[in-house]
Amino acid sequence: MTGWEDIRAEVQARIRSGVWPLGSAIPHEEDLARDFGCARATVNRALRALAAQGVLERRRKGGTRVLAVPVRKATVSIPVIRAEVEATGRRYSHQIIWQATGQENTLHLETLHLADDKPYAHEVRVLHLAVLPPLPDLTAISINEWLVTTVSYATGEIAFSAAAADAGQARALWVPTGTPLFVITRETRNAAAQVITKVLLAHAPGYHLRTTM
Amino acid sequence: MTGWEDIRAEVQARIRSGVWPLGSAIPHEEDLARDFGCARATVNRALRALAAQGVLERRRKGGTRVLAVPVRKATVSIPVIRAEVEATGRRYSHQIIWQATGQENTLHLETLHLADDKPYAHEVRVLHLAVLPPLPDLTAISINEWLVTTVSYATGEIAFSAAAADAGQARALWVPTGTPLFVITRETRNAAAQVITKVLLAHAPGYHLRTTM
DNA sequence: CATTGCATTATGTGCAGACATATTAACCTT
């Protein structure tokens, strides 16, 4: 009867109805557990879920409070491009347009990803070779895919934006210069906080990144 | 010594090293618990985290398997625009450019959000009044903000894309027609799956949506 | 008066056991 989802819903209802105003502290887990007639672990699970959702803020000893500014959080999947293309029933391929070694043992790569031989996305990447195992044959597998399966879980920053196609992007994607492109930039670091790679990925017009709340 | 984070790391290491190849099934929670010398609940926590990350797929009775196609998941915050603007030290304001009632008890709203009196984002919204409480005075509080604090948790779809500014967006945002804009479209539904509102939000050039992995 | 140190407190996490539930596989029926 009292699952943690029910408790999450109840807590959220109390926040919405003003019983626990925005910015205020809510009772301790133990009190809530007594209120709801369940174990503290159950309350804990519910409150942790709400914290992950951006509704609550929790701090040891500080207790739990309702965020003053509610934040909606959405989880987006950043798939391997090959899988993304093949999921729509199209055939994936990629071409390395240009590559060069740069300062400090870096490799610069310009890649075009294609779906049914039509341009799908244009990628510019800098790889820091010192923090990577030897590279494979890049004509067989895309760097993107190789990295995902090779490098242990890494942290990183992602940014989404819109930008006008520059000359290189325009040429690769068969669009006029200045065309709005959906751009994803990524910076990936390994466990030791060393930068592994930086990527700028510009998608051909019509691209949408979808998710649910 | 054996926290659930350690176990998550170990499982991830085994996947990366090929002990558990992509697409293969991994042992049951009970077996893993014996292997790692911990309780099943601890293994469960670790595996659930990995499933949320997009590394594993879990099904009752079906067991746990490594996803054939690794997916990176990132959580993005969709903040209230006022908070987003004020977080950068600027002053928020908004203007309702146009509004009209449409078919089936809907309200159409065109809003401009400003930061230090400069255009920040252009919003076009359709509200389904039948599934909402009475609206407040919209000059005092933006719809966006009112909805977040008023409507109980709702599901919805979000899509990010890049688009060329149309005439209305160009005029509102002080940019030439055709300028690349970062666009967020949202469709929000209540618990009964009824559509509450649809939004198209076009951000002024320079906008970035950031997140970490 | 500043600083260090300790006790307090709320959340974070672990464990063992139990039952719930979804899903598959095996079985039986027609």
Add this chain to the structure above:
DNA sequence: AAGGTTAATATGTCTGCACATAATGCAATG
């Protein structure tokens, strides 16, 4: 052989208990 029923199984979750950990404030100390 097709189809429906049943049993087996792995995950999902709850409970009650325990200890760990971080953060806060108070107190003792120099």
